[in-house]
Amino acid sequence: MNKKVLIIEDNDDIRESTAEVLDLAGYQTYTARNGKTGVDLATSHLPDVILCDIMMPELDGYGVLYLLGKNPKTASIPFIFITAKTERADMRKGMEMGADDYLTKPFDDLELFKAIESRFKKKQQSGSFGGSAASLQPVLDELRRKGKVKTLAAKQVIYVEGDEPTHLYYLLQGQVKTYKRFKDGRELSSTLYHDGDFFGFESICNGELYADNSATLISSEIIQIQKSDFMEYLLNHQSVSKLFISLLSGSIRDKGKQMLQLAYSSVRKRVADALLQVADKFGNGDDSCTIKISRDDLAALVGTASETVSRMLADFKEEKLIEKTGNAINILSKEKLWNVKQ
Amino acid sequence: MNKKVLIIEDNDDIRESTAEVLDLAGYQTYTARNGKTGVDLATSHLPDVILCDIMMPELDGYGVLYLLGKNPKTASIPFIFITAKTERADMRKGMEMGADDYLTKPFDDLELFKAIESRFKKKQQSGSFGGSAASLQPVLDELRRKGKVKTLAAKQVIYVEGDEPTHLYYLLQGQVKTYKRFKDGRELSSTLYHDGDFFGFESICNGELYADNSATLISSEIIQIQKSDFMEYLLNHQSVSKLFISLLSGSIRDKGKQMLQLAYSSVRKRVADALLQVADKFGNGDDSCTIKISRDDLAALVGTASETVSRMLADFKEEKLIEKTGNAINILSKEKLWNVKQ
DNA sequence: CCTCAAAAGTGATCTAAGTCATTTTTTTTG
């Protein structure tokens, strides 16, 4: 979509010619002949950049800037003064009030374009949505670069319930589970992680102690990222906020699903579901695939006793839904298994 | 804490005198005599504002700005050029590269302070943490003001699974539950909301369709806030991001707890827990309190059949943990009930 | 205050799944 530029200028010639130039350059322009309508237009159309004259009847440029600055919705729109006043004092006053740039008339078209684009770019950089994917990558790279790579053997505990969260983790390669432990020692896994997943951020995000445990399933390589680094990026980069907000809410959705199953689904269905979950996370994308997971881990995922899992697997084998080679499980058809859990 | 100002300037006199003035004014200053050390200092100390000369040996001001702009950590630090170059072209070049202001030497102290403070204020406005509590309130007020107040009778459905989320909700007064529906119609409530709670944001946050339903328990007043308004505030105001990130992660923690209970706790314990949950949300703070909730709603909260809930309540009554007046439940001692669920 | 539908409670029955003890299979290791 074209960038929207609002031009607030009382001089008809300048207003029209500026608008024309910007129109030709592919911007969508809105014009106002005085400060008051300018503020209205800004509030209703939320332009990407505002160009504003200082000396105007009704409401001058300083007033416009003040009013727009008060409204959270318009406060962050880049604001560029354009004016004939070349005097230093006026320019300083404009900047002190929070303007983002200052163009003195007469300015040429190139100056105008560059001023608009540089403010636009500057805003993109430190905020606003839109090109998030593009801006997210370097930030994540930076985060990971700051972290320390660690190699862990299978079944190593990464953090435990009640610990003070000091790190965010990124799984370079391997398999990790997060789980809770019931009083009597039984476990319930909530999430499985594989290459490229972040984990351990929930507790950091809500500022309390870890509410779950995490451990490797197989030997894995993880990056430990300092909590302080993470927090800084989380709040200062919208792309990062956006990512983690969506990770958090995705996790809520998954937990909700799992809860419903736990409450009302038979173990048979839950085992089928758990197998598919494991296959999705750790298997290849094919309809049939082989997964390797201990019965205990599977039981923790289902929320049942490991004996029960064994029995179910025996049933599934009987029904030709799976096969077993050693302790590995061969899912013959994800689709058929999917029907079981319905 | 004092604001940190980094001064990058090769001229010893100007550098020292500027630093001195700022020191006296209560700023914490760092100085660099060339661009290279300036970049190092900026990266290591992360100042709140950077003042930078343009013409310098080793690395000029433009180069410094470029390098700092590339690093996500320093990109959003306000950058003010200070220079003797009064020529318009140089000033334009600086601004086009993304500088935030431009002071031409000689400048007086007041100009300097104002320039620093206005950039600092500007940044505060559209980001950075710190005074979050203070800045959160007006934004939330604004959000609520934008919304539409609605009054709903008891048992009214607010949104259902599969709907496109179009609103965020704020419960002015009343009681609301969110719940999921199992294939056969059984329900599982995940959360109860009371006055002052936001709800319905999870699905908005992850950009998918609603994954749960919500309905009033008693007649309630809610504010409907447009999704677009919410999204804008969510990403553009750190205080709002912070709030919702913590709401989301809090919700994850609660769901995690509830899941563990569902998996391994007896119905007896889960009923006790549900009663306490309801008492906490809707009752007064006393050790004994009266709550009014239908057995169906309670069953949905526990994740069991309503008959089972009735039986449990009968048991609790027998054990003098609760009493019943009509259909209301009188919790005689939260503490004793709490022991049950342990 | 009475009527009546909805909500709550109870009784009897049944089964899915937990538990514990034991056997079989797989993996590890000296």
Added chain:
DNA sequence: CAAAAAAAATGACTTAGATCACTTTTGAGG
């Protein structure tokens, strides 16, 4: 490669809690 240890499977038994059918209580509305 054999022995030991760990993991998985199976068998026998038990029970929590779901289900269905029915009775009792409650509170809304005339």
